Amino acid sequence: MQLLTWLITMLVKKTLKFKLEETKYGKFECLDKLYTQANNLMQKIWYIIKYSKVFSKTKIQNWFYDYWKSIYDLPSQVIINCIDKVIEMFKASYEQRHLPSKPENIPIRLIRKRSYNIHEDGTVTIYGCGTYKLIGNPEHIKLAYLHGRGAELIKRDKGYYLHVTIEKNVNLNYIPRYKIGLDFGKHEIMLSILNERNELVWWRSIDFSKWIKIRKHYREVRRHKQRKCKRFRKESQEVRRFIEEVTKVIVDIAKDYQQFGVIVRVEDLKKLRKRMLKLFKKDPELRYLVSTMPYRLFYKRLEEKLTWEGIKFEQVNPKYTSRVCHRCGNFGIRNGKVFKCPYCRLEIDADLNAAINIAKGGYDYLKQLPALKGEASPKI
Numbered sequence: 001m002q003l004l005t006w007l008i009t010m011l012v013k014k015t016l017k018f019k020l021e022e023t024k025y026g027k028f029e030c031l032d033k034l035y036t037q038a039n040n041l042m043q044k045i046w047y048i049i050k051y052s053k054v055f056s057k058t059k060i061q062n063w064f065y066d067y068w069k070s071i072y073d074l075p076s077q078v079i080i081n082c083i084d085k086v087i088e089m090f091k092a093s094y095e096q097r098h099l100p101s102k103p104e105n106i107p108i109r110l111i112r113k114r115s116y117n118i119h120e121d122g123t124v125t126i127y128g129c130g131t132y133k134l135i136g137n138p139e140h141i142k143l144a145y146l147h148g149r150g151a152e153l154i155k156r157d158k159g160y161y162l163h164v165t166i167e168k169n170v171n172l173n174y175i176p177r178y179k180i181g182l183d184f185g186k187h188e189i190m191l192s193i194l195n196e197r198n199e200l201v202w203w204r205s206i207d208f209s210k211w212i213k214i215r216k217h218y219r220e221v222r223r224h225k226q227r228k229c230k231r232f233r234k235e236s237q238e239v240r241r242f243i244e245e246v247t248k249v250i251v252d253i254a255k256d257y258q259q260f261g262v263i264v265r266v267e268d269l270k271k272l273r274k275r276m277l278k279l280f281k282k283d284p285e286l287r288y289l290v291s292t293m294p295y296r297l298f299y300k301r302l303e304e305k306l307t308w309e310g311i312k313f314e315q316v317n318p319k320y321t322s323r324v325c326h327r328c329g330n331f332g333i334r335n336g337k338v339f340k341c342p343y344c345r346l347e348i349d350a351d352l353n354a355a356i357n358i359a360k361g362g363y364d365y366l367k368q369l370p371a372l373k374g375e376a377s378p379k380i
């Protein structure tokens with residue numbers, strides 16, 4: 001039975017980031033102590049491995065654990081994790097044939113219920129160091145409480161951060177009945193939803209122009225001020241935030257149809273980039289901006305979010321999707337934003353027509369149609 005469950009489910013992981021805040025029961029001085037002690041210990045382990053060339057966790061543990069336990073005020077699990085971490089550092093750098101640098105400001109690995117615990121009220125207890133408040137998205141705090149396993153304590157700019165890894169099993173082995181298709185246009189994404197009979201249930205256009213505005217704005221800023229670094233970092237942060245916004249809209253729509261078994265289909269990444277460059281052919285400035293659009297990041301975030309919710313994601317071949325009429329399957333004519341079919345007299349938004357064809361499965365679906373097989377098409 002266990003094997004069967006394993007076959008149809010997939011383990012997905014995700015890292016959530018929180019800032020820590022002091023409370024009555026936990027002060028940063030205490031974390032400072034833990035952090036410096038653990039980093040000192042890691043440096044010690046680093047010397048031991050460097051000179052003894054012993055990479056066995058059990059050996060090091062047998063030799064030194066009791067001694068370290070008596071001189072350091074650290075939870076047992078933290079000591080064990082420090083040994084693990086340094087051994088990993090050596091193993092990773094040995095493949096590149098050099099010694100790892102001396103550990104400094106290394107995050108501390110924590111394991112739930114052994115070295116820390118998250119509570120329902122959004123606080124975290126780090127064993128031996130008191131209780132702190134988690135600052136972050138309330139939904140993420142709830143997820144960390146429900147699914148949190150391991151975590152890393154990170155010190156940056158005098159503040160403390162907790163990166164919690166959450167995992168859960170999702171079932172991606174279902175037959176999708178509803179299909180969502182996305183078609184990227186110049187300034188918007190067209191989203192179509194089809195039911196099991198391939199009928200259009202709902203559609204929506206999602207504004208995507210803000211991205212170009214961000215790029216244009218920072219381009220001007222860079223022109224005026226010749227300083228690059230800081231501005232550039234802020235720009236990529238803004239692009240990232242925008243990608244998070246748009247993918248959230250798409251995932252929320254997909255979740256509404258999840259009960260029917262839904263799949264999200266997009267066009268192949270390489271083809272998308274090529275097509276976008278073609279779309280902006282007449283505008284060299286925009287063409288440059290579009291060539292740097294992080295579509296890969298967009299797809300990656302979309303796939304991660306959908307998989308986490310247990311929704312299938314698929315890239316399809318977009319060949320002919322913008323040229324074939326979704327209703328009768330014959331070739332139509334595109335005139336600006338309007339798609340006209342000379343056979344069934346359909347007039348529809350061209351992007352919507354393409355989004356419907358992508359939802360159906362792209363070229364893999366269209367190639368079965370008589371018109372594409374080169375068989376007889378109906379007369380006009």
Ligand SMILES: [Zn+2]
Pocket residue numbers: 325326327328329330341342343344345346
């Ligand atoms: Zn038609």
